[in-house]
Amino acid sequence: MKDNLNKFLSNLAVMTFKLHNLHWNVVGMNFVQLHEYTESLYDQTFKQFDEVAEMLKMRGESPLVKLDDYKKGATIKEIEAKAFTAAEVVGILKSDISEMAALADEIRKDAAGADDFKVSTVFEDYLKSYAKTLWFLDAMSVK
Numbered sequence: 294m295k296d297n298l299n300k301f302l303s304n305l306a307v308m309t310f311k312l313h314n315l316h317w318n319v320v321g322m323n324f325v326q327l328h329e330y331t332e333s334l335y336d337q338t339f340k341q342f343d344e345v346a347e348m349l350k351m352r353g354e355s356p357l358v359k360l361d362d363y364k365k366g367a368t369i370k371e372i373e374a375k376a377f378t379a380a381e382v383v384g385i386l387k388s389d390i391s392e393m394a395a396l397a398d399e400i401r402k403d404a405a406g407a408d409d410f411k412v413s414t415v416f417e418d419y420l421k422s423y424a425k426t427l428w429f430l431d432a433m434s435v436k
């Protein structure tokens with residue numbers, strides 16, 4: 294569980310920066326909408342970043358603290374800056390949020406199996422939020 298929590302923490306760190314890339318570089322008619330939506334998502338990932346690190350501390354474990362370690366530990370990949378269309382942003386978010394949700398579900402199941410409700414309830418909330426985000430992104434993908 295500790296390894297997966299640190300992997301999740303690393304993904305949250307990478308996501309926070311990656312979301313800023315999309316927030317700054319999205320272009321097109323839906324700029325304002327996606328600029329604001331990505332801001333709401335990086336506010337969430339940054340809050341979760343601290344929450345997950347503190348969860349590790351409460352378990353007597355050490356959260357990773359270095360950017361180098363986050364880059365090594367994350368499965369979410371950074372991307373170069375460019376002008377992103379709204380469709381590209383939605384596509385990138387769908388894929389990354391699905392990956393975050395899969396790992397969150399793995400952590401939730403492990404925690405539930407170990408009767409570790411402090412972790413499982415937090416990850417249930419993350420999964421609820423991911424389900425809503427994925428619904429939004431699917432709705433945005435309809436042409």
Ligand SMILES: [Fe+2]
Binds near residue numbers: 316332
């Ligand atoms: Fe901003």
